[in-house]
Amino acid sequence: MVGEPIASKNGQKSETAMSQMQNVEIGLREMILGLEVGPGERLTERWIESRFGASRTPVRAALLRLETEGLVCRDGRGWTVSPINLAELEQIAVYRETVEVAAVKLTCALEDRSAVDVIEAMLDSCDAGTPREEWHRVGMDFHIELARLSGNEFLFRAVRDAMTRLSRARWLEVRDEAALGRAWAEHHAILAAVRAGEADEAARRLSAHIVGSRDRLVTSLHNDRRGLRARGFAVVAA
Amino acid sequence: MVGEPIASKNGQKSETAMSQMQNVEIGLREMILGLEVGPGERLTERWIESRFGASRTPVRAALLRLETEGLVCRDGRGWTVSPINLAELEQIAVYRETVEVAAVKLTCALEDRSAVDVIEAMLDSCDAGTPREEWHRVGMDFHIELARLSGNEFLFRAVRDAMTRLSRARWLEVRDEAALGRAWAEHHAILAAVRAGEADEAARRLSAHIVGSRDRLVTSLHNDRRGLRARGFAVVAA
DNA sequence: GATACCATTTTGGGATACCAAGCTGGTATC
DNA sequence: GATACCAGCTTGGTATCCCAAAATGGTATC
Known part of the structure; x- marks a missing residue:
């Protein structure tokens, strides 16, 4: 046994009411997204x-x-942790721009849009003392929760899945304070x-935000790909 | 053993070089999409x-x-064959309109759009003597292949997956000759x-095609839901 | 020293054994 | 007759065993 076994053997439930499969799925996902196992x-x-x-x-x-x-x-x-693929990141950006813009237009057409306040509060929960992990998580959840407001399950899932795929790359991105502040202002x-x-104004701003985000992300990873490879991370060029 | 076992036991390969898992996955998918097992x-x-x-x-x-x-x-x-869900069908229609329109706009921006000829030939391969299964398949592949032309893997997969989810419902739809002819003309x-x-013209026509298709589909299933339930098919109302 | 070859190990694919939870049908009690 | 209860069966979840193929490493040959 390597590391710390989470549940005992032979049908024993772990302390939480979680199946072994969920245990492994959630744990392995966290290890991959947290870069504990490298791309x-x-x-x-x-x-x-x-x-x-x-x-x-x-x-x-x-x-x-x-x-x-x-x-x-x-x-x-055999299995491999998916490499970071710059060409794929660009395609995902086009995809998420499409679905996020569609979702936000639907949301703007709703009578009750008060749920945006919850998202705003989520943004405001981050300040100078907030750890970087939290900024990262909230930055992704902003887009996911915004898509959820549309009420369209498929647009929501599309955004959630796209953000999951982008997660590691965004984590590796070299971001400065200024870029982070600009992103929050755009949010x-x-x-x-x-x-x-x-609707049109929201769509325009969201679209510009995503495109700018993509450009900074791809540029950052491209410039740093030597350093990333040195850390043992596979980065496939665009 | 019920039915016809496809492969023999204990590691024996079936005649094709296909794994057991692929065997089961493909076979079961066909049974579900072909309504051999009911929703x-x-x-x-x-x-x-x-x-x-x-x-x-x-x-x-x-x-x-x-x-x-x-x-x-x-x-x-336990497992259940997914019921036909009218609310879900409407949401999928919104979703696929979004991604298909985005894909076709990308395609219009390409220099070489000659691949549309292949799709056109596919459409033209259907005539009065073509069995209904083939019309059904080509009607779906039209949208899938059109999305593929965009070159964006994620838009393509989104359309393919959406069409897969719509497949059974479209098969159950009561379609007349006129509706089929109209669909082909729109294609x-x-x-x-x-x-x-x-691009704008293509997007407008595609969008109208999908919306019209959705309306006819939902109306048809809604009107026929008594008959569908009589066949043992679970149909969840919108 | 390079290379071809073979034994061993590793690894994923598949089959099966076992378990606990839940459903079912029957029975006993009131 | 209705209901509470229990035994047995079904079923998904899990662990384990077997197998073939691929990777590995060592050795013999040139």
Whole structure:
């Protein structure tokens, strides 16, 4: 056994009412998104098995799930943590611009748009003392929760899945304070337009935000790809 | 053993070089999309196991895959063929309009749009003597292949997955000759606009086509839902 | 020293055994 | 007759075992 087995063997429930499969799925997702296992790294089912104290059946189920999320991919026979793919990041940006703009237009057409206040409060919960992980999480949740307001389950899932795929890359991005402040200002401006029901204005601002975000992200990773490779992270060029 | 086992036991390869999991996944998907198992029907892993002559390991893998496609869903402990959900169909229509329009606009911006000819040939391969299954398949592939031309993998997958979810409903739709002819005319008109590079015109026609298609689909299923329930198909109202 | 070849190990795919939870049908009690 | 209760069966969740293929490493040959 390597690391800390989370649940004991032979059908024993872990202290929470969570199945082994959920245990492995959630734990492995966190390890991948938190870069505890690097992009491009090989994964063996047996290693995951011992790492989480589960048997191969739930391990394989979790891998199949994570494969559909794009976090792991098949490597012939065998599994690999998906590399960071710059070309893919650009395509995802186009995709999320499409679905996020559609979602925000739907939201602007709603009579009751008061739910934007909850999102605004979420943004405001970040200040100078907030750890970087939290800024990162809130920056993603802003887009996910904004899409949820549309009420369209498929647009929401599309945004959530796209943000999941972008998560590691955004984490690796070299961001300065100024860029972060600008992003937050854009977030607020988007919410203001949604609150006012100005669909075109909200769409324009959101679109510009996403495109700018993409450009900074791809540029940052491209410039730093030597450093990323030095850390053992596979980065596929655009 | 019920039905016709496709592969023999104990690691024996079937005649094609296909894994058991792919066997089960593809076979079960065809059974669901072909309505050989009705929407809302309960599925047991053991039944699938004997139906396809595979053990539970590949069966579970296939079920997990089909769950992400929305073709089966969990029913507490246990599996169910996803019911036809009219509210979901309407949401999917909004979603696919969004992504298909975005894809076709990207395609119109390409220099080389000659690939539309292949799609046009596909449409023209259907005539009065073509079986209904083929019309159905080509009607879906038109949208999928059109999205593929955009070159954006995520828009393409979104359209493909949406069409998969719509497949059973479209098959159940009561369509007359006139509606089919109108759909084909709209398909040709969309292609003509794409060929000419007229993005706005193509988007307008595609959008109208999808909205009209949605209205006819939902109306048809809503009117016929008594008959569908009589066939044992679960239809959830909007 | 390079290379071809073979034994060993590793690994994913699949099959099966076992378990606990839940459903079912029957029975006993009132 | 209705209901509470219990035994047994079904079923998904999990662990484990087996297998074939691929990777690995060492050795013999040139």
